[in-house]
Amino acid sequence: MRLGPVIKLLGLLVLLPGQGFALTSATINANPDQIRAGLFFDGETVTISGQRSAGQPLLLLIVGPQQTQQIARLGKRNGIWMKGEPHTLQRAPGFLAVTGSKPLAELIKIFDRPLAASGLSAIPEYLPTKGIVNEQVDDQQPAATSTGWSRAYATMLKKQSLLLTDVSLQDNANSGQFSTEIHLPSSAPPGTYRVIVFTRGNGQLITATTRFKLTKSGIVSRLERAAFDQPVLYGIAALLFALMVGWVIGILFNRR
Amino acid sequence: MIHIYLPIAEVSVNLLLLLAIGGGVGFLSGLFGVGGGFLLTPLLIFVGIPPAIAVGSEANQLVAASLSGVIAHWRGGRVDLRMGIMLLVGGLIGSTLGVSIFAWLRDSGQIDIVIKLLYVVLLGAIGAMMMVESVRANLKNLRNKESAEADEKTGAATWRQRLPWQMHFPTSNVTISPLLPIGLGVIVGILAAVMGIGGGFIMVPAMIYLLGMPTAIVVGTSLFQILFVASNVTLQQAMRVQTVDVVLALLLMIGSVLGAQIGVRAGARLKGEELRFLLAFIVLAVCGWMVFNLTSKPDFLFTLVTAGGH
Numbered sequence: 100m101r102l103g104p105v106i107k108l109l110g111l112l113v114l115l116p117g118q119g120f121a122l123t124s125a126t127i128n129a130n131p132d133q134i135r136a137g138l139f140f141d142g143e144t145v146t147i148s149g150q151r152s153a154g155q156p157l158l159l160l161i162v163g164p165q166q167t168q169q170i171a172r173l174g175k176r177n178g179i180w181m182k183g184e185p186h187t188l189q190r191a192p193g194f195l196a197v198t199g200s201k202p203l204a205e206l207i208k209i210f211d212r213p214l215a216a217s218g219l220s221a222i223p224e225y226l227p228t229k230g231i232v233n234e235q236v237d238d239q240q241p242a243a244t245s246t247g248w249s250r251a252y253a254t255m256l257k258k259q260s261l262l263l264t265d266v267s268l269q270d271n272a273n274s275g276q277f278s279t280e281i282h283l284p285s286s287a288p289p290g291t292y293r294v295i296v297f298t299r300g301n302g303q304l305i306t307a308t309t310r311f312k313l314t315k316s317g318i319v320s321r322l323e324r325a326a327f328d329q330p331v332l333y334g335i336a337a338l339l340f341a342l343m344v345g346w347v348i349g350i351l352f353n354r355r
Numbered sequence: 356m357i358h359i360y361l362p363i364a365e366v367s368v369n370l371l372l373l374l375a376i377g378g379g380v381g382f383l384s385g386l387f388g389v390g391g392g393f394l395l396t397p398l399l400i401f402v403g404i405p406p407a408i409a410v411g412s413e414a415n416q417l418v419a420a421s422l423s424g425v426i427a428h429w430r431g432g433r434v435d436l437r438m439g440i441m442l443l444v445g446g447l448i449g450s451t452l453g454v455s456i457f458a459w460l461r462d463s464g465q466i467d468i469v470i471k472l473l474y475v476v477l478l479g480a481i482g483a484m485m486m487v488e489s490v491r492a493n494l495k496n497l498r499n500k501e502s503a504e505a506d507e508k509t510g511a512a513t514w515r516q517r518l519p520w521q522m523h524f525p526t527s528n529v530t531i532s533p534l535l536p537i538g539l540g541v542i543v544g545i546l547a548a549v550m551g552i553g554g555g556f557i558m559v560p561a562m563i564y565l566l567g568m569p570t571a572i573v574v575g576t577s578l579f580q581i582l583f584v585a586s587n588v589t590l591q592q593a594m595r596v597q598t599v600d601v602v603l604a605l606l607l608m609i610g611s612v613l614g615a616q617i618g619v620r621a622g623a624r625l626k627g628e629e630l631r632f633l634l635a636f637i638v639l640a641v642c643g644w645m646v647f648n649l650t651s652k653p654d655f656l657f658t659l660v661t662a663g664g665h
Contacts, residue, residue, distance in 0.1 A: 138602070140360035141367045169660035179649050181468050185660040251657040258655070285360055285367030286403065319362040319602075326363055326597050334593025337601050338586055341415050341608060345422030348612035352427065 125151035125307040127159075127296045132309070134283065135316035142284045145311060151298040153275035156199070158206040158297040159268065160222065161281055163194025163261070164290030170252055186248045193288035195225055195256060196263035196281045200270055210297040213304050217295060224249035225256070226264065260284045289313045363600035364408040370606065372402060377610020381420050384611065385427070385618025386625075387574065387634045389555030392417065393474065393641055395607075404603065411598030416607035417585035421578045423612045427619045428575025435526035435572050439579040441533050442558070445540020446547070446584055453548025460549065470549065471649055477546070478642035481560045485635035488564070492628040515567065527568040527576075535566055540580070547584050555581050556638060563631070570627030 127149035134143045151157060168191040171182040199206040207214070207223045214220055224246050256262035263281055270277045283292075296307045315323055325333045357370040376398050380391035392413055399409035428434050460469050518532035539561050543554040555577050562573040593599040622630060 136360055138360055139358065141358040171658055171660050173653055173656045173658060175652075179468065179472075180651075180653055182658065182660070254655065255657065255659065285358070286365065289365065315362060319360055322362040322601060326593070326599070330594045330597055333597075333601075334590045334599065337415050337593055337599050337604065338418060338589050340601065341418035341589065341604065342422060342586075344605070344608050345419035345612060346426070348419070348616070349423035349426030352423065352616040 124300065125149060125296050125298050125305050127294055127307045127309045129292075129294050129309050129311040132311040134311065134313045136285075136289065136313060136319060137315075137317045138319055140285055140319070142282055142287070143313075144280050144282050145292075146278065146280050147294055148276070148278035149296055149307065150274070150276045151296065151305065151307075152300040153271075153273060155275070155299045156201055156206060156209055157268075157270065157277060158199040158210050159197065159277070159279065160219065160293075160295045160297075161194070161196040161263075162192050162219065162222065162293045162295070164288050164292070165190040165192050166288075167191070168252060170248055170255075172251070188248060188252055190221065191249075191252055192222070192225065192256075193290070194261045194283065194292065195222070195253075196266050197226055198266040198268045198279055200268065200277075203264070206297075209299075210304065213297050213306050217306060217308075219295070221249070225253040225262065259286055261287060283313065287313060289315055359602060359606065361404070361408075361600050361603045363598065364404050364412075364603060366403050366405075368402055368404070368603075373603070373606040374610040376402070377416065377607035378614035379610075380607075381611030381614025382618040382621070383614075383637070384417075384420050384555075384578070385424050385615035385620075386622040387555070387559060387618075387630060387637075389559055389577070389634070391420075391555075391611075393478070393556055394637075399603075407596065407598045408600050408603065411589075411592035411596065412600045412603040413607065414585050414588035414592060415599050415601065415604035416611055418582065418589055419608040420611040420615050421582040421585060424578040424615045424619060425575060425582055427616065428578060431575070431623075432526075433572050434575040434579050435524055435568065436579070438524050438527055438536055438562075438566070438568070439576045441536035442540040442543075442576070442580045443583055445537035445542075446544040446554075446580060447540075448537075449541035449544020449546075450548040450584065450587065451544075452541070453545040456545060457549050468649075471645055473546070473549065475642055475645050475649065477557060478638050478645070481557060482635050482638035482642055484564070485560050485631050486639060489628045489632035489635055493632065496628065524568075527566070527572045529567050531566060539565060543580075544584070547588075554584065556634075559634065560631075570630060574622065574630075 127147065130146045130148070131143075134145070145161075147159065147161070168188045169185040170188060171185040173180045174183050175181075197203065201209075203226060207226065211223075214222060253262055257264070260282075261284065266279055266281055268277055268279045290313060292311050292313065294309045294311065298305050298307075314320070325336075358367040359370050359373070360367045376395070380395045380398070383389060383394065384391045392410075395413045396406070396409050399413065400406050404412075425434060515531050515535065518534055520532050520534065521530050522533050523530045539558070543558050543561070546557060547554040558577045558580065559573055562568045562577065563570055568576070589599060625633075
């Protein structure tokens with residue numbers, strides 16, 4: 100007996116959208132998957148779309164490049180506001196957007212393990228799962244705990260539109276298809292952005308990931324490479340250029 | 356509205372806004388002979404440029420702005436080259452010392468507070484002194500201009516004449532010891548290295564009150580000295596910390612060189628006392644703003660210290 104057509108048919112059934120069909124996997128796409136930051140770059144809107152089993156919970160995260168950050172709290176000493184001892188945040192996201200099919204706190208509980216398995220165990224600390232990330236971290240809430248520091252950092256991200264916690268999700272209850280749009284501001288750090296969807300299917304926890312890149316291009320990229328790869332030449336060129344501009348303008352404006 | 360993405364600052368900023376900021380600061384530069392760094396840095400930070408990039412890039416634009424200003428003053432015979440070279444010698448010694456002091460202060464962890472306090476003390480002292488003097492001079496001018504100028508110079512002249520190696524500076528028409536401009540250059544050089552500024556707002560009043568130079572010559576000579584300091588800072592910042600954003604600098608340059616030319620022309624129509632009064636007003640306003648910043652509760656009580664990687 101030839102099994103090929105049977106397998107194909109089974110595969111088709113699995114992929115067919117609609118209630119009653121439980122997908123054993125989820126799909127996720129980001130469009131565009133390559134964002135080029137040229138001289139006139141002023142941010143970009145990325146469309147995220149995908150599919151999972153209809154009616155299943157969904158948590159969607161967009162995590163920007165993670166890097167070490169040092170954060171300090173200001174305190175008043177002798178009448179002057181000064182920095183206190185800095186705290187280091189390891190692998191802090193440079194951008195973070197989150198949305199889902201249920202309240203965030205509920206989704207974080209459901210997907211606690213797969214988050215950790217994806218190396219994102221620290222991410223919930225940056226999310227407003229225990230109350231909204233305030234515009235101002237209260238004086239009465241010293242950032243002595245790691246969560247306190249993470250919340251303070253998250254507030255900084257939010258002020259720069261680099262933390263999006265109110266992204267609307269278009270979720271089709273019948274088909275299981277979902278989509279959303281996120282706006283990357285121009286201050287979003289260049290690098291690789293991970294788009295991760297956590298869901299369930301056939302009683303299993305399912306994770307699907309895709310990526311998009313934000314890279315500098317054209318003259319922006321060339322200037323950055325020159326500044327970091329050939330700093331001496333770059334410095335001399337910057338100086339000569341400034342002298343030339345100053346001289347030309349000086350002569351033009353002072354012709355007798 | 357056209358936005359420009361800055362390659363080193365990694366942020367997009369409104370083109371017209373940057374040109375306007377450059378133009379405004381350039382106007383002050385041409386008018387008073389100050390670099391305007393003390394105004395430009397906070398303005399750039401306000402529009403979203405990271406502080407380190409703001410300091411490095413404004414040094415680069417300052418090269419263009421000060422050179423165009425020097426050319427304008429040079430053609431009008433208002434640059435004392437001999438005095439400028441003395442100041443420059445002191446400035447080189449001072450900035451070399453200043454870099455070491457900066458490193459020591461940075462290691463202590465409170466460099467930004469030290470810089471702000473230095474600003475407040477210097478701006479407050481210089482602004483108050485200039486304001487009092489310019490008001491007094493204006494009042495005296497109502498009676499007799501010549502006697503007023505003689506009066507204001509008498510006190511400083513006595514101790515200046517006691518210093519050794521008296522030298523005549525024909526352009527400024529003063530006879531003083533070269534130790535004075537060199538010493539002044541050293542102090543300003545140290546402050547310039549520690550505070551990341553050209554030092555014009557300290558240099559200009561010091562040249563008027565300490566060296567006894569005519570206000571008209573002071574502006575061009577100050578710009579001459581700033582040109583070299585800014586060139587040195589540009590090279591150092593580009594080579595050592597990669598904080599010079601040439602696109603940002605270019606936009607500031609275009610605005611500032613145009614502004615500087617207008618400033619030079621406006622300055623030529625104002626009397627010395629009026630110029631000093633205006634500068635004193637601006638210096639005191641900035642000082643007041645910094646005191647407010649240091650003592651009032653910030654909007655947000657946390658700040659990033661360093662960003663990892665690039």
